[in-house]
Amino acid sequence: SSNPLGLDETNFSVPFHPYYSIKDLAGFVLLLIGFVGVTFTFASLTVDPLQWQPINKMKTPTVIKPEWYFLYAYAILRSIPHKAGGVFTMFAAIAGVAVFPMISGPEKFQSMKVCPLVRLVFIIWAANFMFLTVIG
Missing domain, CATH: 1.20.5 (Single alpha-helices involved in coiled-coils or other helix-helix interfaces)
Known part of the structure; x- marks a missing residue:
């Protein structure tokens, strides 16, 4: 230069x-x-x-719920009646994030600015994630 x-x-x-x-x-x-x-x-x-309430060993508290960052997985597990199917679906949802860069083809990785299909799939995934977190 x-x-x-x-x-x-x-x-x-x-x-x-x-x-x-x-x-x-x-x-x-x-x-x-x-x-x-x-x-x-x-x-x-x-x-x-x-945590401040005294322990009752004979009764499980009814207000126990998962942390907010697990609510999407909890919603997936609750929506499928078969236990193994729910676990498989939950892991498939997590593994689906790894597919985003490969949508345009494994030989060329493109950012979301270049490939509108990747951007659309990501927006749908993010909306689905937020929806599952809210209903979880």
Whole structure:
């Protein structure tokens, strides 16, 4: 490439290490201190309220539900009556994400900006994922 100004650009650059590494490490440490401080100071914000109730060994609580990031899988498992079929369908839904880059052909990987079919399939998958999470 060319240098139309004729200036030595190496004098204007800042080396990545140690300047940016230390800056990122300091940001991470501050974030960790803040998270630990909030967690230890306000423990009731980060714990499920069910944890504060006394244990009844003879009765299972009725309010137990999976975490929000498992709700789509829970909805898939509930929708299929056969246990093995539900597990197979759940794993097929997870493995289906790996197929997105190969829709345009395994010899050429294209981004979603180039291939509208991949974009359409991804939008349908994301809408289905959100729908299953809501009904889960």
